[in-house]
Amino acid sequence: MSADAPAPVKKTNRLNLDVSSYRGGKTTLCAGCGHNAISERIIDAFFEMGVDPKRVIKLSGIGCSSKSPAYFLNPSHGFNSVHGRMPSVATGAMLANQSLLAIGVSGDGDSGAIGIGQFVHSMRRNLPLIYIIEDNGCYGLTKGQFSPTADLGSKAKNGVVNDLPPIDMCALAVELGASFVARSFSGDKKQLLSILKAAIAHKGTSMIDVISPCVTFNDHEGSTKSYAYVKDHEEPLGEISFIPFFEDISVEYEPGTSTQVKMHDGSHLTLRKITEDYNPSDKITAMRLLHESLRRGEFATGVIYIEPDKDDFITTLNLVPEPLAFLPQDRVRPSKAVLEQLMDGLS
Amino acid sequence: MSADAPAPVKKTNRLNLDVSSYRGGKTTLCAGCGHNAISERIIDAFFEMGVDPKRVIKLSGIGCSSKSPAYFLNPSHGFNSVHGRMPSVATGAMLANQSLLAIGVSGDGDSGAIGIGQFVHSMRRNLPLIYIIEDNGCYGLTKGQFSPTADLGSKAKNGVVNDLPPIDMCALAVELGASFVARSFSGDKKQLLSILKAAIAHKGTSMIDVISPCVTFNDHEGSTKSYAYVKDHEEPLGEISFIPFFEDISVEYEPGTSTQVKMHDGSHLTLRKITEDYNPSDKITAMRLLHESLRRGEFATGVIYIEPDKDDFITTLNLVPEPLAFLPQDRVRPSKAVLEQLMDGLS
Amino acid sequence: MSSTLPAPAPQPTQASSSVTNDFSIQVATVNGSGSQTANLVLLRSIFQMGIPVSGKNLFPSNIAGLPTWYTIRANHRGYIARKKEIDFLVAMNPETAKDDVMSLEPGRAVVYDEPLKLDTLRSDLTFYPVPFDKIVAEVCSEAKLRRLVKNMIYDGILSELLSIDLAEMAKALTRQMGKKPKALALNLAALEGGKKYAAEHLTKRDPYRVAPLDKTAGQVLVEGNAAAAMGCLFAGVTVVAWYPITPSSSLPESLISYMRKYRMDKDTGKATFAIVQAEDEIASLGMVIGASWAGARAMTSTSGPGISLMSEFVGLAYYAEIPAVIFDIQRVGPSTGLPTRTAQGDVLFTALNSHGDTRHVLLLPGSAEECFDMSIDAFDLSEQLQTPVFVLSDLDLGMNNWMSKPFTYPEKPLQRGKVLDQEKLKTLEGWGRYKDVDGDGVPWRSVPGTGMPAFFTRGSGHNAMAQYSEKPDDYVSNLDRLAHKFDTARTMVPAPIVQQDAKASVGIIAYGSSHWAVEESRDQLREQSDLATSYLRLRAYPFTPEIDDFIRRHDRIYVVEQNRDAQMLSLLRMDSDPTLVVRLRSVLHYNGLPIDARSITDSILAQEKVG
Amino acid sequence: MSSTLPAPAPQPTQASSSVTNDFSIQVATVNGSGSQTANLVLLRSIFQMGIPVSGKNLFPSNIAGLPTWYTIRANHRGYIARKKEIDFLVAMNPETAKDDVMSLEPGRAVVYDEPLKLDTLRSDLTFYPVPFDKIVAEVCSEAKLRRLVKNMIYDGILSELLSIDLAEMAKALTRQMGKKPKALALNLAALEGGKKYAAEHLTKRDPYRVAPLDKTAGQVLVEGNAAAAMGCLFAGVTVVAWYPITPSSSLPESLISYMRKYRMDKDTGKATFAIVQAEDEIASLGMVIGASWAGARAMTSTSGPGISLMSEFVGLAYYAEIPAVIFDIQRVGPSTGLPTRTAQGDVLFTALNSHGDTRHVLLLPGSAEECFDMSIDAFDLSEQLQTPVFVLSDLDLGMNNWMSKPFTYPEKPLQRGKVLDQEKLKTLEGWGRYKDVDGDGVPWRSVPGTGMPAFFTRGSGHNAMAQYSEKPDDYVSNLDRLAHKFDTARTMVPAPIVQQDAKASVGIIAYGSSHWAVEESRDQLREQSDLATSYLRLRAYPFTPEIDDFIRRHDRIYVVEQNRDAQMLSLLRMDSDPTLVVRLRSVLHYNGLPIDARSITDSILAQEKVG
Numbered sequence A, B: 001m002s003a004d005a006p007a008p009v010k011k012t013n014r015l016n017l018d019v020s021s022y023r024g025g026k027t028t029l030c031a032g033c034g035h036n037a038i039s040e041r042i043i044d045a046f047f048e049m050g051v052d053p054k055r056v057i058k059l060s061g062i063g064c065s066s067k068s069p070a071y072f073l074n075p076s077h078g079f080n081s082v083h084g085r086m087p088s089v090a091t092g093a094m095l096a097n098q099s100l101l102a103i104g105v106s107g108d109g110d111s112g113a114i115g116i117g118q119f120v121h122s123m124r125r126n127l128p129l130i131y132i133i134e135d136n137g138c139y140g141l142t143k144g145q146f147s148p149t150a151d152l153g154s155k156a157k158n159g160v161v162n163d164l165p166p167i168d169m170c171a172l173a174v175e176l177g178a179s180f181v182a183r184s185f186s187g188d189k190k191q192l193l194s195i196l197k198a199a200i201a202h203k204g205t206s207m208i209d210v211i212s213p214c215v216t217f218n219d220h221e222g223s224t225k226s227y228a229y230v231k232d233h234e235e236p237l238g239e240i241s242f243i244p245f246f247e248d249i250s251v252e253y254e255p256g257t258s259t260q261v262k263m264h265d266g267s268h269l270t271l272r273k274i275t276e277d278y279n280p281s282d283k284i285t286a287m288r289l290l291h292e293s294l295r296r297g298e299f300a301t302g303v304i305y306i307e308p309d310k311d312d313f314i315t316t317l318n319l320v321p322e323p324l325a326f327l328p329q330d331r332v333r334p335s336k337a338v339l340e341q342l343m344d345g346l347s
Numbered sequence C, D: 001m002s003s004t005l006p007a008p009a010p011q012p013t014q015a016s017s018s019v020t021n022d023f024s025i026q027v028a029t030v031n032g033s034g035s036q037t038a039n040l041v042l043l044r045s046i047f048q049m050g051i052p053v054s055g056k057n058l059f060p061s062n063i064a065g066l067p068t069w070y071t072i073r074a075n076h077r078g079y080i081a082r083k084k085e086i087d088f089l090v091a092m093n094p095e096t097a098k099d100d101v102m103s104l105e106p107g108r109a110v111v112y113d114e115p116l117k118l119d120t121l122r123s124d125l126t127f128y129p130v131p132f133d134k135i136v137a138e139v140c141s142e143a144k145l146r147r148l149v150k151n152m153i154y155d156g157i158l159s160e161l162l163s164i165d166l167a168e169m170a171k172a173l174t175r176q177m178g179k180k181p182k183a184l185a186l187n188l189a190a191l192e193g194g195k196k197y198a199a200e201h202l203t204k205r206d207p208y209r210v211a212p213l214d215k216t217a218g219q220v221l222v223e224g225n226a227a228a229a230m231g232c233l234f235a236g237v238t239v240v241a242w243y244p245i246t247p248s249s250s251l252p253e254s255l256i257s258y259m260r261k262y263r264m265d266k267d268t269g270k271a272t273f274a275i276v277q278a279e280d281e282i283a284s285l286g287m288v289i290g291a292s293w294a295g296a297r298a299m300t301s302t303s304g305p306g307i308s309l310m311s312e313f314v315g316l317a318y319y320a321e322i323p324a325v326i327f328d329i330q331r332v333g334p335s336t337g338l339p340t341r342t343a344q345g346d347v348l349f350t351a352l353n354s355h356g357d358t359r360h361v362l363l364l365p366g367s368a369e370e371c372f373d374m375s376i377d378a379f380d381l382s383e384q385l386q387t388p389v390f391v392l393s394d395l396d397l398g399m400n401n402w403m404s405k406p407f408t409y410p411e412k413p414l415q416r417g418k419v420l421d422q423e424k425l426k427t428l429e430g431w432g433r434y435k436d437v438d439g440d441g442v443p444w445r446s447v448p449g450t451g452m453p454a455f456f457t458r459g460s461g462h463n464a465m466a467q468y469s470e471k472p473d474d475y476v477s478n479l480d481r482l483a484h485k486f487d488t489a490r491t492m493v494p495a496p497i498v499q500q501d502a503k504a505s506v507g508i509i510a511y512g513s514s515h516w517a518v519e520e521s522r523d524q525l526r527e528q529s530d531l532a533t534s535y536l537r538l539r540a541y542p543f544t545p546e547i548d549d550f551i552r553r554h555d556r557i558y559v560v561e562q563n564r565d566a567q568m569l570s571l572l573r574m575d576s577d578p579t580l581v582v583r584l585r586s587v588l589h590y591n592g593l594p595i596d597a598r599s600i601t602d603s604i605l606a607q608e609k610v611g
Ligand SMILES: Cc1ncc(C[n+]2csc(CCOP(=O)(O)OP(=O)(O)O)c2C)c(N)n1
Pocket: A062, A063, A064, A065, A066, A083, A106, A107, A108, A109, A110, A111, A134, A136, A138, A139, A140, A141, A142, A147, C243, C244, C245, C246, C281, C305, C306, C309, C335
């Protein structure tokens, strides 16, 4: 099945779970908040990919965005940590149990301001983590102050004007070595769903910056994070579709007009090109694309950079395949002989 | 005078100060440490530019590199702050008194690890600050652990191998909007001196990443931060020379073979090109250069990116020209009438 | 303080036919529904009628759609602490209406949205059903505006039921919406619509009413954070670095609007200040330290989580002796705790903040007026002592509306402390940054850009001349001088305010926003249990000698505070004369709501019984 | 502990012709000069001869070129605390030689580099000039190696002058350089060269000498940080996240080498552990919290500045009830203070760490052996209590070489605490993450990936079922349970060790590395001032009942600690029976050097005089 034929058609997925096993608690976010739409897509993606929710962990920092893990995947353990530190908590959890599938939800303030340090270093490590930034250019939960992704010159309700250029989280991620970098829009159901599904199949860090309008504080005229603006100014890299490894890919195959990226788990990501040759596996191309669309006041959306075979952090650390958390005592406490040997060395 | 005719020829500079007014305390760093060479160049640069040392403030974080401000410019106030936080302290000081000239010295651990968050945001603000990273790929002061600029695969004395790709501080700085980004080598007297002099003339943030071998912990075979390695692998962008505004520029003028950058204060930076057309004012070009030389295991040295007229943070904040620190009471405490007006509004 | 109020009059009891100017109103809505205007109009109109009043907003940690309660208390004796019992409920929120009604004491009154059918729930309450949608439809044609206007209707209803002068409501409304004539007209219509409906359809059956009084003349209504921001404005702050966090944000945000209005240079139109929203709290304090080091008056404002992050820098500022004014608008811990609930939980953490041996000056404002005054004190003390000063406010004091005397203009000029200049330099033979030339432990500082001798600023690795030193004796003498400086601070901080009752063997010690409940509780203790009490209100740390004296004068001391761990009591145990420690007892309130008098009274009486 | 030592023998006095096995040697060099090997050989050879010995390295905060002092103390009674007076000086550092010599007591001895001409400085010392360069030239042809070999020469000299068996030195040297035959040969030659020179040119004129004893049989020499690392190895730690900082780094770095040696999976050669050098301390603790939350045994190690940065996360872990083992190898504050000086200055800051109401478990190792044992206890307690546990060591204990009994293999299996599984789930009707089903305040936790019911982890904004709640009652009951859990901790932490002297009216309370100086001081007090003392050594916070009992049994209690602010005394004042507080007095040592017995003795005697 492809993103073109949306989930609802099927009643249950390959685990015979229906979509309700992927839903979460009732949202406490504002009606119309982009974050809610993203939660919906996350539910669809995990459902359609047939991921066992008990294998999933949901982590976040603090913010409206960081509240959202409570609104999807109820059967999964969740951790609403502290502001800007989701990446370190996710890192620890994955080191403890590599068999988990981690999705981290953060905000542009959470990741771009206080959390930029952990953002930088987690991108560098290529930890197995789906890292979603719900990007609304403001601090929603604290009532709309500018975040580091706010537009230069945009004006807040209290009349304060933002006088600093925005940080492009995608450009940073590419520069720092993330192996899957994408940008989408909370309102673009089809694209966001395909990207999320590809991210689930990806092995290392998938950093997805999702423009997600804050209808309460940052949906005003002239804000490039407003719903209206993004609708007009997004520049899709072309159609994206994703075929999980367990599905027949032939249907989607349209040679010539598309690049195919074979994912780590054997599934395929197809980018059907509309613009000039775009090669998502070249950093310089990715950077140029981001800089140029920024100059044009546009958002390039889609999968911007991908390096499917890059070693993830678990591989780099050469860990035993079993979860470290559950290793039995005899594998983690050396024998008495070892202690004696150590003592001899000191006597 | 140009960097080709080095300082010692002159006895005193335009302030009639001799070089001793620019020296610092006796170094406590290891003999042969790259950081010492950098201190020497800083002394020369401020002396040759005829900067009044009483106008200068020296700031740093913590590390061997961060100790070095004690070893130059004794007549200047210095602040050895906490690990990774030099940028915020420098920001506060410059906001308090914009008439000061701030030089911040940091290390690759200080700025690349714990301090990467403040690094990112200070680059973004384009604060008037000469930001020097004395880059040795390790934590010298804590005895040689890897820093985030350490080479992938390099081996520390205790046998631990670095398994993460290095962060390119110059690429980050360019991406984040620093208006003057350069790279040099502690051993390259002539180039480093010209770059420092240009930085002194520059208006916003000048970020200079200086490869500075740690002879005690990171000078071994195969370290790209070792003296030997850098000597072989640096790829200068071409000759650089700098002409302060108060000196006759005609002598240096060599049309055709060089780009001239007119600095904010009217002085000129000349890049004589040896390689293909290099345009230091284009971000994409700068990024490509950095990525490609990295791939080749080389360091591109010289001025990598420059945007001389970008507004600095003081301008952005629209501050009165006088130092805020010294404004008299009548300019900072509103009148009794104002208080009454405020009280009426509340009664 | 109520010490400035007239002698207590007997409290009216439920029995009596009418309860005038002594009851509480609770409006239960959902946040984001725009009830704020209606609630403020209600508050102000009662205030304008001369009745002492207070308003407390109990809001959730999200932006829209969750339950919010706004409680207004009117009290002729001037009690403005939270009242535990609700007398008059306005039930607008379907989600909580049932619980709200069930939790009332018998005899109370309820205005509710008719469709909720609350009257079936209990027979011992007075119910007033109101068809809000019907009324709103009549006064407001545009459907999408109705949600907002709806709230103004209950103001109209209450105007009729509680005899709140409609003219005062109109006046209060006008001052808020003056600039938006269309909205104003609409809301005025809603007000009248509500009043009209009540007059025609509801018959008054509850005892609560307001009657004009003269107890608010000359007073103002203000939030503590706004008061503190004004204090900073008049303290001549020049560099502000902050990071948003509830309940602190409204302090720097108010400050921004005041500064943009009153601190732009007349001639050039340029700013005589720099306000930076930093990337986090660590950077905020770093900027403050850098600015203070370079001679500016600098501050930051945050809440508990920010204090935790600032700890390393706080220690540096203490040892390097750099001024820094830090506002901590306290909320309950930890970071993903309840950001919209109040507490006094950072007392120990701020007093002892950072690793190593440290002690910090705390200022403890107990009123909006003190939020203003102590903001100015904070800058003076911080520069005079060359050390960080924490101003400990809290969510209740900072974000709620408080009745207050108008603030008095600071007559004392800015106290910039010992900043080295040419003359001073001459008088000192051989200046040293950390030399105690005056015997008060406070050295003379040289500021960059003044032409004064330079020095290299570091933590504790220095001698009196600010040269790097690892010598044990240099370290000890520096630490001892810092301790001595803290004793100097003891002589400079605001003294406690003592209300001594000659015949009292029981003393109460409290601080900050607990003050108002303590005042009321003391009246309750005296009038209802005739227990006489003396009262000492702490206003600062380090403790001044008055405190031990006060303890000495009483057999039992109750330390009242809003935290679980008796944090101020712990500091008192640490610092007081050891022989007095046995007299100290504790009254604790830590459920996240502002403390109320009844809880204090009950706790003290219970402990007094046990003896 | 000296309680395990034979009955005290009279101490030899300077007068007596010879002072055997009771003196201190100080080697003054510059760091980076490679003197470490020579000093360790000196230390080990004396140790191998059966004489109790300790070595303390007093080093600067840089890498090379600054003065360093290494002091070795040999003492037949087993006193291994720092000795204040230096008896035998080896002056190799021109920069400090003069001061070093001038600070000696009369009658002491000095070996010095001949060109320094120190003998002219004083006439009341015994001087031994040695032409090091001349000797080194003879034994080492390669000029560039001489700098390193030079140090071995003074070992040879001392072997002759102090009658230290050269064979033992050779043995000690071999065990260090065994793998580098060339270097070994060279250094052996230097040793002999030195001894030969001394034998031929120096005549013994000082009283100090060592003679074989049997007091070190079966003992080991080890650094506290290495001991703690071994503890973590045997505690079965699986996730380690750290950031380098002196004096902590050697703990994780020793751990890395042990883990790579003993914790690689036999069959696959893969790691049964993950050790991450994080970008900073905040990330380090974040990773530890994430790992513990996911069920791993996780730890970090740092020093004061790191603790400051971790404060926010510590509070989260306390409220969210997540295990975390945090080693704090204390140094003096603040961050740019003296990173290479020792202190016990983080006691209050760790016990009360983070904003809001918090209390943390502290373990206080007093010996290398306890560094090992308590590392294991820390993981057990942290998982059993589901809360952070701090292990407070310090630079002296962590980085210096200590004589110790060999460590005993842990018989008790890993205590993983209340981790929910299928059986348990059945027995609980309706599991709730924060339900106190066992009455000890410790709830059952569900770990992701185990198939157990999921929950959403947050700070304090939750009810017993881990659902989001802002209800006042939920908040209070959660806080009260956490307080109750801390009382449970009280029953589980290591009890203090008490040495009761029936006739003592004076008690001493101490902890951590102060222990050894206290042991010695008690002998001094008894023998020289015949003041009998009892002694309680604290080993953990929260305090157990034994402590109040101990205080009750004595009129005056001296709390000995290495900080300025009497931090443990403050905690005792906060937590003890108020009637006992008057008995508490303080003995403080905070000059950055390890505490010594004489300072304690003098301070106690002085206070006893005043009475
Ligand atoms: C240490 C700390 N500082 C500040 C805060 C207050 N705070 C909560 S959320 C937030 C910003 C949220 O912005 P963003 O991450 O963009 O999320 P959004 O609400 O916009 O979705 C801030 C500053 C906090 N919780 N902790």
